[in-house]
Amino acid sequence: MALTIAIANQKGGVGKTTTAVNLAASLAAAEKRTLLVDMDPQANACSGVGLDKASQEATVYHALLGQVSARDIRIRSNLDHLDILPANTDLIGAEIELVTAFAREVKLQGVLQDIAEDYDYIIIDCPPSLGLLTVNALTAADTVLIPLQCEFYAMEGLSQLMKTIRLIQKELNPRLSVKGILLTMFDVRNNLSHQVSEEIRNHFGGQVFRTVIPRNVRLSEAPSHGLPVLLYDIASRGATAYLELAKEIIDSGN
Numbered sequence: 001m002a003l004t005i006a007i008a009n010q011k012g013g014v015g016k017t018t019t020a021v022n023l024a025a026s027l028a029a030a031e032k033r034t035l036l037v038d039m040d041p042q043a044n045a046c047s048g049v050g051l052d053k054a055s056q057e058a059t060v061y062h063a064l065l066g067q068v069s070a071r072d073i074r075i076r077s078n079l080d081h082l083d084i085l086p087a088n089t090d091l092i093g094a095e096i097e098l099v100t101a102f103a104r105e106v107k108l109q110g111v112l113q114d115i116a117e118d119y120d121y122i123i124i125d126c127p128p129s130l131g132l133l134t135v136n137a138l139t140a141a142d143t144v145l146i147p148l149q150c151e152f153y154a155m156e157g158l159s160q161l162m163k164t165i166r167l168i169q170k171e172l173n174p175r176l177s178v179k180g181i182l183l184t185m186f187d188v189r190n191n192l193s194h195q196v197s198e199e200i201r202n203h204f205g206g207q208v209f210r211t212v213i214p215r216n217v218r219l220s221e222a223p224s225h226g227l228p229v230l231l232y233d234i235a236s237r238g239a240t241a242y243l244e245l246a247k248e249i250i251d252s253g254n
Ligand code: ADP
Pocket: 011, 012, 013, 014, 015, 016, 017, 018, 019, 044, 128, 184, 185, 186, 213, 214, 215, 216, 217, 219, 220, 221, 223, 238
């Protein structure tokens, strides 16, 4: 059965999508059968693996509404072992259309149940909010990975996220764990990066991944070529870091 990891943080621009795409690609490169689920109406994870978001007809939105199954919408990526459940801007509507639906928080869980046995890992890219889409992701997940940008205010909003996670554990998904906090956009030459990283490690100890993602221009260039960084520049520090993160997750063994 797959291990389902939600990549969540309600702050935008902290590296959720970059992490979802490149962790998923790195797991696939390690020959783990991996599914990348795009739960953000901006569909940046789709473009990150070269899918044209405008041309997706059936998406995760239609699956959440029960109109299609996950099998109908999944797409092979340009990397062996990596499939995608695509999104597009329709997904904005799901936040509203699901409000009155029965069991609206467990829709994604139901969608993924159908295909979970086909995968070793399911990686869910969340939108930058704690709305119904993120709640669905956290309810479907076994564990949550929280990217934190190594900048001032990194921890702002974190207590709200932790509160949401505790609430979901209590009400909807008792098996949800916090896999860890991932430090992203770390800049070795910047004192603040070191300070923030130290502060977060002091505060969260063993809950912080050993792997740190450096600020690396290759990571920001790769999506414009529709490629995960390991297909764009395998020798880059960004590619190395995400391969290391995948290894850390595989080695942690669950
Ligand atoms: P989120 O999904 O949390 O909004 P993104 O992953 O889209 O964040 O990242 C925000 C921006 O920062 C994007 O332009 C992305 O290419 C860039 N970025 C993310 N991680 C890195 C990194 N480690 N080094 C350099 N640029 C990065």
